[in-house]
Amino acid sequence: MAHDVAALAVELTDVAAADHKSAVRANSDDPAEQLAWRRLTARHGDRLGEIMEEYGWPTAELVGEEAARAAWLIAQHADRQLDVQRRALQLMQQAVSAGSASPRELAFMRDRTLVNEGRKQVYGTQIADVKDGAPVPWPCEDPERRDDLRAEVGIEPFDEYVAKFSMV
Numbered sequence: 001m002a003h004d005v006a007a008l009a010v011e012l013t014d015v016a017a018a019d020h021k022s023a024v025r026a027n028s029d030d031p032a033e034q035l036a037w038r039r040l041t042a043r044h045g046d047r048l049g050e051i052m053e054e055y056g057w058p059t060a061e062l063v064g065e066e067a068a069r070a071a072w073l074i075a076q077h078a079d080r081q082l083d084v085q086r087r088a089l090q091l092m093q094q095a096v097s098a099g100s101a102s103p104r105e106l107a108f109m110r111d112r113t114l115v116n117e118g119r120k121q122v123y124g125t126q127i128a129d130v131k132d133g134a135p136v137p138w139p140c141e142d143p144e145r146r147d148d149l150r151a152e153v154g155i156e157p158f159d160e161y162v163a164k165f166s167m168v
Contacts, residue, residue: 009067016070045078057091059100103153135165
């Protein structure tokens, strides 16, 4: 089992590295590059689904900090696989409750899943687009409480976060 877990940690970090390297394709003007990105993230999402089936959520205790973060990144990018994102969200919620996963990462996962379901996000972590150099966040359920909710999970205030996406 220890060898399997070590191999799993290496696999997760390798997959996340490939994901990160190819992420520029996600918003490419070239349809072939967009398709390559979608295929890559679908393969990664499928594999994460298998991993969650066998191991549950890959926590830092199980696979180490870097590989646990890699699993989260893979789940974040499984945008066309709501089953994978919903399962990751469920397992991450259990792991956060047990103190073995990051509430901050869970907040991002929750927002990403909600947006992919066509619903309003809670924490304001998802940006829909950048128009004329200004970020356009997805709508939020309760904008008045958003910064309080963000603070509870260790995310900077909304205006500071959104400013990072500004190209003005």
